[in-house]
Each structure stands twice: as C-alpha cells, then as structure tokens.
Amino acid sequence: MTADSVIELLENGRILTTPVLRAAAARLVPPMDTVAAYHFGWIDQTGRPADGDGGKAVRPALALLSAQAAGAPPETGVPGAVAVELVHNFSLLHDDLMDGDEQRRHRDTVWKVHGPAQAILVGDALMALANEILLEQGTVDAGRATRRLTTATRKLIDGQAQDISFEHRERVTVQECLEMEGNKTGALLACASSIGAVLGGASEADADALEDYGYHLGLSFQAIDDLLGIWGDPATTGKQTWSDLRQRKKSLPVVAALAAGGSASERLGELLAADAKNPENDAFSEEEFAMRAALIEEAGGREWTSQEARRQYATAIAALDTVDMPEDVHDKLVGLADFVVVREK
Amino acid sequence: MTADSVIELLENGRILTTPVLRAAAARLVPPMDTVAAYHFGWIDQTGRPADGDGGKAVRPALALLSAQAAGAPPETGVPGAVAVELVHNFSLLHDDLMDGDEQRRHRDTVWKVHGPAQAILVGDALMALANEILLEQGTVDAGRATRRLTTATRKLIDGQAQDISFEHRERVTVQECLEMEGNKTGALLACASSIGAVLGGASEADADALEDYGYHLGLSFQAIDDLLGIWGDPATTGKQTWSDLRQRKKSLPVVAALAAGGSASERLGELLAADAKNPENDAFSEEEFAMRAALIEEAGGREWTSQEARRQYATAIAALDTVDMPEDVHDKLVGLADFVVVREK
Numbered sequence: 001m002t003a004d005s006v007i008e009l010l011e012n013g014r015i016l017t018t019p020v021l022r023a024a025a026a027r028l029v030p031p032m033d034t035v036a037a038y039h040f041g042w043i044d045q046t047g048r049p050a051d052g053d054g055g056k057a058v059r060p061a062l063a064l065l066s067a068q069a070a071g072a073p074p075e076t077g078v079p080g081a082v083a084v085e086l087v088h089n090f091s092l093l094h095d096d097l098m099d100g101d102e103q104r105r106h107r108d109t110v111w112k113v114h115g116p117a118q119a120i121l122v123g124d125a126l127m128a129l130a131n132e133i134l135l136e137q138g139t140v141d142a143g144r145a146t147r148r149l150t151t152a153t154r155k156l157i158d159g160q161a162q163d164i165s166f167e168h169r170e171r172v173t174v175q176e177c178l179e180m181e182g183n184k185t186g187a188l189l190a191c192a193s194s195i196g197a198v199l200g201g202a203s204e205a206d207a208d209a210l211e212d213y214g215y216h217l218g219l220s221f222q223a224i225d226d227l228l229g230i231w232g233d234p235a236t237t238g239k240q241t242w243s244d245l246r247q248r249k250k251s252l253p254v255v256a257a258l259a260a261g262g263s264a265s266e267r268l269g270e271l272l273a274a275d276a277k278n279p280e281n282d283a284f285s286e287e288e289f290a291m292r293a294a295l296i297e298e299a300g301g302r303e304w305t306s307q308e309a310r311r312q313y314a315t316a317i318a319a320l321d322t323v324d325m326p327e328d329v330h331d332k333l334v335g336l337a338d339f340v341v342v343r344e345k
Numbered sequence: 346m347t348a349d350s351v352i353e354l355l356e357n358g359r360i361l362t363t364p365v366l367r368a369a370a371a372r373l374v375p376p377m378d379t380v381a382a383y384h385f386g387w388i389d390q391t392g393r394p395a396d397g398d399g400g401k402a403v404r405p406a407l408a409l410l411s412a413q414a415a416g417a418p419p420e421t422g423v424p425g426a427v428a429v430e431l432v433h434n435f436s437l438l439h440d441d442l443m444d445g446d447e448q449r450r451h452r453d454t455v456w457k458v459h460g461p462a463q464a465i466l467v468g469d470a471l472m473a474l475a476n477e478i479l480l481e482q483g484t485v486d487a488g489r490a491t492r493r494l495t496t497a498t499r500k501l502i503d504g505q506a507q508d509i510s511f512e513h514r515e516r517v518t519v520q521e522c523l524e525m526e527g528n529k530t531g532a533l534l535a536c537a538s539s540i541g542a543v544l545g546g547a548s549e550a551d552a553d554a555l556e557d558y559g560y561h562l563g564l565s566f567q568a569i570d571d572l573l574g575i576w577g578d579p580a581t582t583g584k585q586t587w588s589d590l591r592q593r594k595k596s597l598p599v600v601a602a603l604a605a606g607g608s609a610s611e612r613l614g615e616l617l618a619a620d621a622k623n624p625e626n627d628a629f630s631e632e633e634f635a636m637r638a639a640l641i642e643e644a645g646g647r648e649w650t651s652q653e654a655r656r657q658y659a660t661a662i663a664a665l666d667t668v669d670m671p672e673d674v675h676d677k678l679v680g681l682a683d684f685v686v687v688r689e690k
Contacts, residue, residue, distance in 0.1 A: 029503045031510060094469060098462040117443040120465060121506050124439060124472070128498045131476055135492040143488035147480040153473040158374045161466050165376060 001335030009332060013061035016074060017081045024082060024133055028125050035118045036126065039093060039110050055105065058340055059084045059192040065332055066210050067196030069325040077196025079133050080145055084192045086130035087153050091188075093123035095160055106238070127153065137199070145198045148207070152191035159184025163249075170276055172250040174259050178219065181252070185225075186218035193217070193333075205322075212319035213333065220312035220341050223305050226251040230293055231302070242289035248275070252308065257301030264298035271295070313341050346680030354677060358406035361419060362426045369427060369478055373470050380463045381471065384438060384455050400450065403685055404429045404537040410677055411555050412541030414670040422541025424478055425490055429537045431475035432498050436533075438468035440505055451583070472498065482544070490543040493552070497536035504529025508594075515621050517595040519604050523564065526597070530570075531563035538562070538678075550667075557664035558678065565657035565686050568650050571596040575638055576647070587634035593620070597653065602646030609643035616640070658686050 025036040037043045041052015060081035067077030095101075096109040097119045103109060111119035130153075134146045162180040166172045193214030194207045202210075228237055229244030229251055237243070244251050258269055271292060296302060320333055370381040382388045386397015405426035412422030440446075441454040442464045448454065456464035475498075479491045507525040511517045538559030539552045547555075573582055574589030574596055582588070589596050603614055616637060641647060661682055665675055 029506055032503075032506050090469075094465055098465055116461075117509060120439055120443055121502060121509075124435075124469075125499065125502045125506075127469070127472060128495055128502060131491070131495040132499060135488065135495060140485070140488070143480065143485075143491075146476070146488075146491065147483075150473055150476040150480060154470065154477060157466060157470045157473060158377075161374055161377050161470075164462060164466075 001331060001338070003339070006335050006339040009065075009336065010057050010061050012074075013064050013081065014057050016064060016078055017057070017060040017085065020078055020082045020133075021085055024086065024129055025126075027129065028122070031114075031118070032122050032125055035110060035114050035122045038113065039089060039122065041105065041107070045108070045113055052105070052107070057085075058336065059088055059189065061336060062189070062192040062214060062333075063196040065196065065329060065336065066193050067200045068329045069210060069323060069333070070197035070200035070202035070206065071326075072196070072200030074196075076200045079137055079142070080149075080195030080199050081192075083130040083134045083145075083149055084188060084195060086126045086133070087149065087156070087191075088188060090123045090126040090130070090153075091156050091160065093119050093126070097123075098160070098164065139199075141199050141201055144207075145195050148191055148195065148198060148211075152187040155183040155187035159187070166250040167248055169250070170273055171258065172255050174252070174255050177250060177252055177255045181222040181226075182215065182219055185222040186215040189218035189221075190214035206324075209319050209322045213316045213337075216312045216316035216319065217337050217340060220309045220316060220337075223252055223309035223312060224341060226253055227302065227305055227309070230296065241286065242293060245289050245292055246284075248272075252305045253296050253301035255301075256304040256308075257296040257299035260299045260301065260304070262299060264295045268292065268295040268299055309341065313337065346676060346683070348684070351680050351684040354410075354681065355402050355406050357419075358409050358426065359402045361409060361423055362402070362405040362430065365423055365427045365478075366430055369431065369474055370471075372474065373467070376459075376463070377467050377470055380455060380459050380467045383458065384434060384467065386450065386452070390453070390458055397450070397452070402430075403681065404433055404534065406681060407534070407537040407559065407678075408541040410541070410674060410681065411538050412545045413674045414555060414668060414678070415542035415545035415547035415551065416671075417541070417545030419541075421545045424482055424487070425494075425540030425544050426537075428475040428479045428490075428494055429533060429540060431471045431478070432494065432501070432536075433533060435468045435471040435475070435498075436501050436505065438464050438471070442468075443505070443509065484544075486544050486546055489552075490540050493536055493540065493543060493556075497532040500528040500532035504532070511595040512593055514595070515618055516603065517600050519597070519600050522595060522597055522600045526567040526571075527560065527564055530567040531560040534563035534566075535559035551669075554664050554667045558661045558682075561657045561661035561664065562682050562685060565654045565661060565682075568597055568654035568657060569686060571598055572647065572650055572654070575641065586631065587638060590634050590637055591629075593617075597650045598641050598646035600646075601649040601653075602641040602644035605644045605646065605649070607644060609640045613637065613640040613644060654686065658682065 022042065025040065026033055028036055034043070034047065038045065041050060044050040063081035063084055064074035064077040067074055092104065093110055096104055097111040097116055101109055102112050110122065130149060131146055134142050134149065159180050163184055166180065190211040194210035197210050198207050226244065229249065230242060230253055232239065234241050240246060257265055316337055317334060320330055367387065370385065371378055373381055379388070379392065383390065386395060389395040408426035408429055409419035409422040412419055437449065438455055441449055442456040442461055446454055447457050455467065475494060476491055479487050479494065504525050508529055511525065535556040536559070539555035542555050543552050571589065574594065575587060575598055577584065579586050585591060602610055662679060665678055
C-alpha cells in the first residue's frame, strides 16, 4: 500500500466515525458537552468551531477494517470505533491531569483550560458513554464487544498506574516494562483491531488473533516511541530533547541497558541511582543528559529496543495469517501497521 | 419491620457481598489494590487490617432483595450488588477530590492520604471493574444489567456536573434541582433496586417498576439530606452548622424558597445575589447564616422540602404495588425505605 492509500483509509474512517462520535459527546449535560468538544478539537477555547487535529485516528480505522476482516461492511464496526475512541480520550483527559501535561495536539489541555474537575468529569463520562454506545446495539455480539472493551479499559488503567509507580522505583525489569507498555498501549489497540470483527459476528478465535495483531502492533509502536523519547529530533517530535530522561521514565532503552550488564550498564545504574536522590534534574545540563543517552546506547539499550520493535511488528503481522479474511483487508491491515510503526514523530 | 430486622437485612447483605467485593478490588495492580482497600476501610493508613465503616450498605441490600422480588435467591443478585457498590465508590473517590472533601466516614479521604492521581486512577478502575464483574457472568441478563448500570453511571456523572455548575449560578429552578438530585442520588439507587431482579430474569416492566421505587426513594432521601444540610444538628450529622449554606449549595429548601415569592423569598434572593459577589463567606458569622436559614423557612422552603420527601416516599412505595412479588420481600423493601428515609444524620 502507498502512503496515500493509508491516508485515504484513515480519512474514510474519520468520515464514518466522527458524526457518531459528535452525536455521542452532545449527549453530555452542560458544560461537559462543551468541554468534550474542546478536547476533541471541534471548538476553540472561546467556543468557536475549529478544524482541530483530533489525532491520527488509527484506532477507528482499525475497528472498521476488523469488521471487514469478519466479512461485514465497515459500517458494522462504527459503534466499536466510536467506543474505542471514547475510551482512548477518557485516558488522555485523565492522564494529562495526572501527569501535569499542559499541551496535547499543540493546544492547552482540558485541565489547563477548564480546570481539573472538568477533566475528571468529562473523562468519566466518556468512559461510561463508550459502554452505553455499544450496549445500545442490544445484540449478543455487542455484549461480547463490551466485555472485551471493559477488559481493555481496565488494562489501560493498570498500565497508567504501573507507569506512575515505576517512576518512583529505582529498578524495573524489562519484563515489567513490557507488561506496562502492553497494558498502556497494546490493550486498546488490540481491542480496536478486533471490536469490529466481534460486532460482525467473528468467532472468538478470530477475534483473539486480531487482538494479537493489535497488541503486538501497540508494543512495536511503543518501542519506537521510547526510542524517539530519548533520541527523537525536537523539531519533529515537538518535545524537549531527551524528553523521557528528563521525566526519568523507565522506558525500554533504559531498562534494557540496565539489564545488559557490562561497564556502561553499571555506570548508568550508578548515575540513575544518584539522580533518584536529587529530584531537581531540571537543573541538569544538555551534556549530562547526552552522557546518559550515550551510556544507554553503549550498553546496547538503543539497539535492543530497535530490534524489539521489529520483533513485535513481525509477531503482529504473523497473527493475521491465522484469520481467513479478504486479501485487500489483509493488505490494508499490513499497510496500517507499516504506517504506525514507520514514523518520525 | 423492626429496626433490628433492618439491621439484620443490611448485615446479611454485607456478608454475601463483601467477600466478592474484596476479591474484585484485589485484582487491581499495586498500589491501586492497597488504595482501594484503604478506601473501603479494610486497612488503615499504615496498611494494617482495619474493621472500617464501609457505609450503611443499603445498595447491596436492595440489590439482593430485588433478586428475591423476581423469585430468585439473593445470591443471584450478588454480582449486581458488587457492581453497584463499585460504581458508588468510584463516584465517592472522584467527588471527594473534585469537592476538596478531606474526610469521609470519619477518615481522611484517598486523595488526602494517597494523592490526587491515586484517587483518579482507583476511581477509574472501580468503574471499569463494575462492568467487568457483571459481563463475566456471560448471560443475556448480565448484558441487560450492564446496560442499566451504564445508564445509571452516566446519570451519576451528569448529576455531579450539574451540582458543580449550579454552585456557580445565581438561580436554579426547583425542576433543575430535582433533576440534578435524581441523577446524583436517584439513578444509582434505582439501579440497585432493579439489578438483582434483572439478573434473576425479571421482565423489563418489573425492572422498570423496581427502578421507580429506588429512584423516588433516592429523591426522598435527598430531600431529607437537604433539610439536614441546613438544620441538622452538627453533633449528629458530623458536619458544620449550616453546612450547605456555607457551601452555597442550591439545595431544595433554597430553590423552593426562592421560587415561592413573597417578601421573605425576595429578601433571601437579594442576600444570596449579594453573597455571590463575595466569595469569602467563610468570614460570615453564625448569625448571618441563621438569618438566611430563617428566611428560607419563612418563605416556606423547609416545609415544602419536608412535604416533597413524603411525596417521593409515597411514590416509591406505590411503585412496588405493580410488581408481583413474595409478601415478605415487599415488606422488606418497605422496611428498608423507612430506614433510609427516617434518620437523624
């Protein structure tokens, strides 16, 4: 698939999903409806219509493709696409507040504009709305889809809890980090990749295989995100240099480097242990972060993470082979995976 | 029913529900499992087992009784009782944070002890867990129950949003206030009163009638709570004198007094409008609050609210007549309503 056809795929997903998503958000009582519209980029801070960047909309595209993988029309996947987007945005609203992040998609975050209470309330409302939208379908398949969505939602919350708790720990194993990233990024992509199929009547085995595709795609994406979090170009990522090191994230390159052994690994461990006793690392110079990044690379953390991204990608693509689906749908799922994994920011 | 048999009813509900609730909370990843156990009163701040006050447990008792109203054993209602308790406690965790409340059940609130992020995360997790527990039953009736629970959860969130927004408005109508209280208090009691019956295979009509009972019981409870919020004895309520007036709550006695017309109503309206321009009402003297309370009473707000509590109670009890249920179950639902409505704190 060409890059253009992936863009078209994402755009078609948006066209089918956005009206239903807007109608869902409009159910909230004031001022939550306005706050939600601001969060999704449909209005600006003054309430005027905006043509906002609602994100890449990979999840809706996956949900519609997964309906087609089960032989159903993309429309069958729409309630699933909307529900997954609602859960994704619930987590953004709450995570931005918990992490104190002031910017999202180049705009002030909801807690920054409308206050913490609205960020909590609207997040809560979007999570509940997601289940409501699905269960309103009133079918047995909608019940199956809701059960998978609820499990994914719980894992998403587990992942955020683990991410926060890891920041306060000196050591995290590679296994723990992969589990956290699987919860935080893999679980909802897994759900997005299977929910349309479930609504289209797919077998549990096919739904599980599609979940595997999405789960490992999420882990591949996250491995690359972890690389960009340290070595990404600020001009393209829109973040500070050494962003994850500044936040003391126990991301994959860091934990892999610490687990590798050898002199660079040991030196890195000593530095990070000393850092943990000094909460003011904003005062660190560029050179001090660059030195830590160099040690991570020397210990093999960068190369291991890069290979891990490729391994997870291969596992994701292999999972598709067990599902009997139209060839063009298979190609689109591969094309979307390429788009998600090969990126500069 | 005697007071003793109501206490026994509540205790039996706790005995059936608490082990399942504890097992559900234990699924959360650390440190959320500990934070949840603290919130439910099972451990103290140092992690030692505690014999905490987990609340009156009216909702679980209603859920088990509603299973019996459908001719099923109380055990059939247990997943519903647990799910409703989880949603109730999700809302307590988030509301305490949004409202800045530092005490709940005579203990420091979760955000005060474990920080705002844990209050948000564990609240989120309990909401998701509620749906998970129900859907794991894997039956069509569990799907119906989850749909009702999700609708109730959304109303609960709507009610909290309305409550917060009303505090910033000068005027709220009696109708708006009743709608807010119906969402905030009625909806989840309605769900508790029907969810066991739904799990026991009750018809939609019977489930709706049981919801009506719970909804109006909630409104009756809330009307009395609003009276105690102004005229309650601090020694029994555990709150400050004139508690709701200090918080500028647009509670039923206030909005009814403002809507009544006449000289006391007008004088009250002028005072509250002036108050709204002065955010520092902590500096008000006891006499100033007492004067506002006297005006509310003189305008008829106290008497109207007291009558409203009786009207809502009568509507609740009448709703039970449309459901064909064992006589002893009917009597227990009436006994529980009496217990909920007649109280001193």
